[in-house]
Amino acid sequence: MQRQAKMVSKEITALNKIDMAEKTRQVVEVNHLRGDANPSTIGIALDGRYNSTSFGSAKKPGMDASQGMSLGIETSTPKKWIVARTLQTKLCWTGAWLRGKGYDVNCPGGHPDCTANTDRYDGLSEQAMGKNIGDQLTSQVFWSSTPRLTGTVLEPKVLRRPHKP
Numbered sequence: 001m002q003r004q005a006k007m008v009s010k011e012i013t014a015l016n017k018i019d020m021a022e023k024t025r026q027v028v029e030v031n032h033l034r035g036d037a038n039p040s041t042i043g044i045a046l047d048g049r050y051n052s053t054s055f056g057s058a059k060k061p062g063m064d065a066s067q068g069m070s071l072g073i074e075t076s077t078p079k080k081w082i083v084a085r086t087l088q089t090k091l092c093w094t095g096a097w098l099r100g101k102g103y104d105v106n107c108p109g110g111h112p113d114c115t116a117n118t119d120r121y122d123g124l125s126e127q128a129m130g131k132n133i134g135d136q137l138t139s140q141v142f143w144s145s146t147p148r149l150t151g152t153v154l155e156p157k158v159l160r161r162p163h164k165p
Protein backbone atom coordinates (compact mmCIF):
# COMPACT_ATOMS: atom_id res chain seq x y z
CA MET A 1 0.00 0.00 0.00
CA GLN A 2 2.88 2.36 0.77
CA ARG A 3 4.35 1.65 -2.68
CA GLN A 4 1.03 2.45 -4.35
CA ALA A 5 0.62 5.61 -2.27
CA LYS A 6 4.11 6.73 -3.27
CA MET A 7 3.23 6.25 -6.95
CA VAL A 8 0.28 8.65 -6.74
CA SER A 9 1.51 11.01 -4.02
CA LYS A 10 2.66 13.73 -6.43
CA GLU A 11 -0.69 13.64 -8.24
CA ILE A 12 -2.59 13.80 -4.94
CA THR A 13 -0.44 16.72 -3.82
CA ALA A 14 -1.11 18.56 -7.08
CA LEU A 15 -4.86 17.87 -6.82
CA ASN A 16 -4.89 19.12 -3.23
CA LYS A 17 -3.11 22.34 -4.18
CA ILE A 18 -5.61 22.94 -6.98
CA ASP A 19 -8.48 22.24 -4.58
CA MET A 20 -7.15 24.63 -1.92
CA ALA A 21 -6.65 27.34 -4.56
CA GLU A 22 -10.24 26.79 -5.73
CA LYS A 23 -11.48 27.11 -2.15
CA THR A 24 -9.51 30.35 -1.78
CA ARG A 25 -11.07 31.61 -5.02
CA GLN A 26 -14.53 30.76 -3.68
CA VAL A 27 -13.82 32.66 -0.45
CA VAL A 28 -12.71 35.69 -2.48
CA GLU A 29 -15.89 35.40 -4.53
CA VAL A 30 -18.03 35.25 -1.36
CA ASN A 31 -16.26 38.37 -0.08
CA HIS A 32 -16.90 40.03 -3.43
CA LEU A 33 -20.61 39.15 -3.32
CA ARG A 34 -20.81 40.54 0.21
CA GLY A 35 -19.55 43.83 -1.15
CA ASP A 36 -16.28 43.87 0.72
CA ALA A 37 -14.10 46.81 -0.28
CA ASN A 38 -11.16 44.45 -0.56
CA PRO A 39 -12.58 40.99 -1.36
CA SER A 40 -9.17 39.34 -1.58
CA THR A 41 -8.52 40.03 2.09
CA ILE A 42 -9.02 36.65 3.72
CA GLY A 43 -9.06 36.03 7.43
CA ILE A 44 -7.33 32.81 8.36
CA ALA A 45 -6.56 30.89 11.52
CA LEU A 46 -3.37 28.89 11.85
CA ASP A 47 -2.57 25.92 14.00
CA GLY A 48 0.24 23.44 14.04
CA ARG A 49 1.13 20.03 15.36
CA TYR A 50 4.33 18.11 15.90
CA ASN A 51 5.08 14.40 15.83
CA SER A 52 6.03 14.38 19.47
CA THR A 53 4.15 13.16 22.50
CA SER A 54 5.98 15.48 24.92
CA PHE A 55 5.85 19.25 25.14
CA GLY A 56 9.59 19.67 25.46
CA SER A 57 12.87 17.89 25.13
CA ALA A 58 15.17 17.04 28.04
CA LYS A 59 18.22 17.35 25.77
CA LYS A 60 17.62 20.51 23.74
CA PRO A 61 15.42 23.61 23.67
CA GLY A 62 12.07 23.34 21.91
CA MET A 63 10.03 20.38 20.86
CA ASP A 64 11.44 16.90 20.62
CA ALA A 65 10.00 16.39 17.16
CA SER A 66 11.21 15.64 13.65
CA GLN A 67 8.13 16.90 11.82
CA GLY A 68 5.81 19.86 12.19
CA MET A 69 2.65 20.51 10.20
CA SER A 70 0.51 23.61 10.06
CA LEU A 71 -2.86 24.32 8.47
CA GLY A 72 -4.31 27.63 7.30
CA ILE A 73 -8.08 27.64 7.82
CA GLU A 74 -10.15 30.44 6.36
CA THR A 75 -12.52 32.23 8.74
CA SER A 76 -14.44 34.30 6.20
CA THR A 77 -17.13 31.68 5.56
CA PRO A 78 -18.90 29.17 7.84
CA LYS A 79 -17.28 26.36 5.83
CA LYS A 80 -13.89 26.91 7.52
CA TRP A 81 -12.03 25.45 4.54
CA ILE A 82 -8.39 24.49 4.76
CA VAL A 83 -6.81 26.81 2.20
CA ALA A 84 -3.13 26.12 2.84
CA ARG A 85 -0.92 23.59 4.56
CA THR A 86 2.75 23.25 5.20
CA LEU A 87 5.06 20.58 6.51
CA GLN A 88 8.53 20.86 7.98
CA THR A 89 10.28 17.52 8.08
CA LYS A 90 13.75 16.39 8.98
CA LEU A 91 13.05 12.79 7.98
CA CYS A 92 14.84 11.36 4.96
CA TRP A 93 15.36 7.62 4.77
CA THR A 94 17.63 7.90 1.75
CA GLY A 95 19.88 10.45 3.47
CA ALA A 96 20.07 8.33 6.61
CA TRP A 97 20.88 5.24 4.53
CA LEU A 98 23.61 7.09 2.61
CA ARG A 99 25.13 8.43 5.85
CA GLY A 100 25.08 4.89 7.22
CA LYS A 101 27.06 3.76 4.17
CA GLY A 102 29.70 6.41 4.88
CA TYR A 103 28.66 9.07 2.34
CA ASP A 104 28.96 12.70 3.39
CA VAL A 105 25.31 13.62 2.83
CA ASN A 106 23.75 16.63 4.46
CA CYS A 107 20.05 16.92 3.72
CA PRO A 108 17.93 18.74 2.59
CA GLY A 109 18.27 18.66 -1.13
CA GLY A 110 21.77 17.21 -1.18
CA HIS A 111 20.67 14.17 -3.17
CA PRO A 112 17.84 13.22 -5.56
CA ASP A 113 14.40 12.54 -4.03
CA CYS A 114 15.28 14.06 -0.66
CA THR A 115 12.17 14.12 1.53
CA ALA A 116 13.59 16.44 4.23
CA ASN A 117 13.05 20.18 3.87
CA THR A 118 14.63 21.19 7.19
CA ASP A 119 18.15 20.54 8.40
CA ARG A 120 18.14 17.79 11.02
CA TYR A 121 19.98 20.05 13.49
CA ASP A 122 17.63 23.03 13.06
CA GLY A 123 14.58 23.61 15.19
CA LEU A 124 11.10 23.46 13.71
CA SER A 125 9.77 26.97 13.25
CA GLU A 126 6.13 28.01 13.50
CA GLN A 127 7.18 31.38 12.09
CA ALA A 128 8.60 29.70 8.98
CA MET A 129 5.47 27.57 8.63
CA GLY A 130 3.27 30.68 8.92
CA LYS A 131 5.38 32.48 6.34
CA ASN A 132 5.09 29.51 3.99
CA ILE A 133 1.30 29.52 4.37
CA GLY A 134 1.24 33.26 3.65
CA ASP A 135 3.33 32.72 0.52
CA GLN A 136 0.97 29.96 -0.63
CA LEU A 137 -2.10 32.14 -0.12
CA THR A 138 -0.51 35.08 -1.90
CA SER A 139 0.17 32.96 -4.97
CA GLN A 140 -3.30 31.35 -4.73
CA VAL A 141 -5.07 34.70 -4.61
CA PHE A 142 -3.03 35.86 -7.58
CA TRP A 143 -3.72 32.59 -9.39
CA SER A 144 -7.43 32.76 -8.59
CA SER A 145 -7.91 36.30 -9.89
CA THR A 146 -10.26 35.20 -12.62
CA PRO A 147 -12.48 37.28 -14.91
CA ARG A 148 -15.47 35.84 -13.02
CA LEU A 149 -14.86 38.56 -10.50
CA THR A 150 -15.97 41.25 -12.97
CA GLY A 151 -12.45 42.34 -13.77
CA THR A 152 -11.70 43.54 -10.27
CA VAL A 153 -7.99 43.79 -9.67
CA LEU A 154 -7.43 41.72 -6.59
CA GLU A 155 -4.63 42.76 -4.30
CA PRO A 156 -3.05 39.72 -2.70
CA LYS A 157 -3.51 40.51 0.95
CA VAL A 158 -3.94 38.02 3.74
CA LEU A 159 -4.82 38.89 7.30
CA ARG A 160 -3.32 36.58 9.88
CA ARG A 161 -4.65 36.13 13.33
CA PRO A 162 -2.02 36.03 16.05
CA HIS A 163 -1.12 32.48 17.01
CA LYS A 164 -2.21 31.43 20.48
CA PRO A 165 0.79 30.42 22.60
Ligand SMILES: [Zn+2]
Nearest residue numbers: 092095107114
Ligand atom coordinates in the same frame (compact mmCIF):
# COMPACT_ATOMS: atom_id res chain seq x y z
ZN1 LIG B 1 17.67 13.61 2.02
